[in-house]
Amino acid sequence: MSKIKLESPLIDQPEARTGNNGPTNAGVTLVERSFLGHIMLRGRSDDAAFLAACARVFGVEPPTAPNTYAEGNGAVIGWMGPTEWLFMVDSEARAAWLDALREALADVHAGVVDLSGGQTTIGLEGSHALDVLAKGSTLDLHPRVAGAGFCTRSLLAKSAMFLRVIETGHRFEIVVRRSFADYLWQWLVDASGEYGLRILPAESSLALAGLDVAAPRAAATA
Amino acid sequence: MFQIDCPWCGPRDQSEFAYAGEGGIKRPEDPSALTDAEWADYLFMRQNPRGRHHEQWRHVHGCGQFFDVVRQTVTYRIESVDLPGRPALANASGEVR
Numbered sequence: 001m002s003k004i005k006l007e008s009p010l011i012d013q014p015e016a017r018t019g020n021n022g023p024t025n026a027g028v029t030l031v032e033r034s035f036l037g038h039i040m041l042r043g044r045s046d047d048a049a050f051l052a053a054c055a056r057v058f059g060v061e062p063p064t065a066p067n068t069y070a071e072g073n074g075a076v077i078g079w080m081g082p083t084e085w086l087f088m089v090d091s092e093a094r095a096a097w098l099d100a101l102r103e104a105l106a107d108v109h110a111g112v113v114d115l116s117g118g119q120t121t122i123g124l125e126g127s128h129a130l131d132v133l134a135k136g137s138t139l140d141l142h143p144r145v146a147g148a149g150f151c152t153r154s155l156l157a158k159s160a161m162f163l164r165v166i167e168t169g170h171r172f173e174i175v176v177r178r179s180f181a182d183y184l185w186q187w188l189v190d191a192s193g194e195y196g197l198r199i200l201p202a203e204s205s206l207a208l209a210g211l212d213v214a215a216p217r218a219a220a221t222a
Numbered sequence: 223m224f225q226i227d228c229p230w231c232g233p234r235d236q237s238e239f240a241y242a243g244e245g246g247i248k249r250p251e252d253p254s255a256l257t258d259a260e261w262a263d264y265l266f267m268r269q270n271p272r273g274r275h276h277e278q279w280r281h282v283h284g285c286g287q288f289f290d291v292v293r294q295t296v297t298y299r300i301e302s303v304d305l306p307g308r309p310a311l312a313n314a315s316g317e318v319r
Contacts, residue, residue, distance in 0.1 A: 066230045066285065081285040082230060138235035152231065154238060155283050 008034040008202065009120050009181035016185060020199040027128035027195025030188055032202040033121040037094030038175065039087040039101065041077075042111035053104045057097075058087075069151040069164055078151040078164060086162060086175065088121070091204045120181050124188065125171040128195035133163075133172065135191045143168045157187045227303045230285045242278040244268050245290045245306075272296060278306070 010016040016032045043050040045064040055061045060072035062085045069078035075097065076088045089097045094116060101112045124132065133141055136157035140146070151164040161184070162175035176184050189197060225233045250256055250264055269275065277291045292301040 066232075081287060084286065138237060140233075153284050153286075154234070160283055 006035060008032065009178040010034070010185050010202075012182055013185050013189075015189075015199050017202050019201040020197070022198030023196055024198065025196070026126060026198035028124065028126040028132055028192035029129075029198045029200060030185075030192065031123040031200035032185075033123055033173070033204065034202045035091040035204045036116065036121050037089040037091055037097060038115040038119055038121075039089070039094075039098065040111070040113040040115050041085040041087050041101070042083055042113075043085075043105070044109060045082055047109060050105070050108045050110050053108050053110070054101075057100050057104045067152045068149050070149075076164070078162065080153055080162065086115075088175075091116075117178070119175055119177050122174045122176065122181075122185065122188065123172075123200075124174060125167075126195070126198075127170060128192070129170050129172055131195065132188065132191045136187065137163075139163070141165075157184065157191075159184045159187075224298050224300070226279060226281075226291065226300065228281045228284060228287075229289050229303055229305050230287055231281060234281070234284060238281060238283040240280045240282040242280045242288055245276040245278040274301065 008017070010032055016030075022029075041054070041062065043054070043062075045051070045062070051061045051064075054077075058070075058072040058075055058077060060070045060077070062077050063070045063079045064082075066079060066082075069076055071077075074089060074093065078086045078088070080086050087097075087101075094114070098112065098114055105112060130141060133139070133156065137154060139152070139154050146152075146165050147168050148165060151162065153160065153162050155161065156163070156174065156176075159176060159180040164173040164175075165171070166173055174184070189199075224236050226236055226239050227233045228239075247264070250260075253261060253264075256264070272295060275293050275295045277293055278288055279291050280286070280288045288306055290304045290306055292303075293299070294301065
């Protein structure tokens with residue numbers, strides 16, 4: 001068996017890996033959260049057995065309110081559609097989460113697919129983060145509409161994205177498909193330039209997105 | 223360009239959606255009992271009206287769901303949006319006005 005090298009889709013953007021030593025008072029801060037575990041979860045939101053099985057693993061039920069996400073047991077569970085959730089965890093915990101989920105959902109009508117290699121995550125924060133998004137998105141991201149806990153799939157600069165509001169108005173997270181990541185990163189760097197851009201070195205944990213990261217196994221058996 | 227009020231996600235720009243054909247077309251219960259002309263009518267013939275039009279749209283860059291829309295083809299005004307299976311425009315005979 002040949003070894004497959006783990007490589008970020010932003011491999012051609014050296015600053016995405018090392019950071020750019022930008023000013024600390026920059027209007028926009030970008031950071032790639034690479035190699036996170038991205039898991040697609042399918043199931044029926046009116047199936048009590050499915051919701052209960054998920055709750056045993058996550059600690060919370062998958063959100064059934066459109067365009068909201070929940071946090072539980074070191075995972076983020078975002079509503080993508082009425083039968084579809086994106087579930088993000090730290091990279092080292094990915095395999096354990098997959099096992100725990102597949103075990104818990106073995107007897108219910110559900111699907112669990114590992115998408116980790118297919119997409120990456122870009123953190124976008126700062127006082128002008130909203131202005132950057134406004135350049136390429138038709139979404140209404142006014143805090144009245146897109147407050148804390150808001151997430152959605154949409155388009156950013158013609159690229160499909162999954163957007164999550166971490167802190168209303170100034171802290172966002174974008175999940176983008178691998179093949180669009182390099183383009184979208186360059187677009188974000190260009191769009192952020194006028195506000196002053198700081199790029200932080202890439203990291204592989206959701207902890208810096210404000211999440212309390214815990215082990216899934218302990219949670220699943222609790 | 224116009225906005226469409228997705229039944230799941232609320233008002234979003236048209237660029238997030240894809241048109242998915244005329245709405246309210248029912249598959250014949252027993253296709254083998256139809257004449258070729260009737261089958262061709264089901265497969266190919268569409269209303270293409272000037273005025274109210276019953277359509278299906280899909281929120282392809284959002285929640286991914288299909289839903290029904292009644293839209294004025296002249297003014298682009300959207301009269302109603304509903305989940306599929308509840309065609310707002312069908313009359314008693316099931317025919318689209």
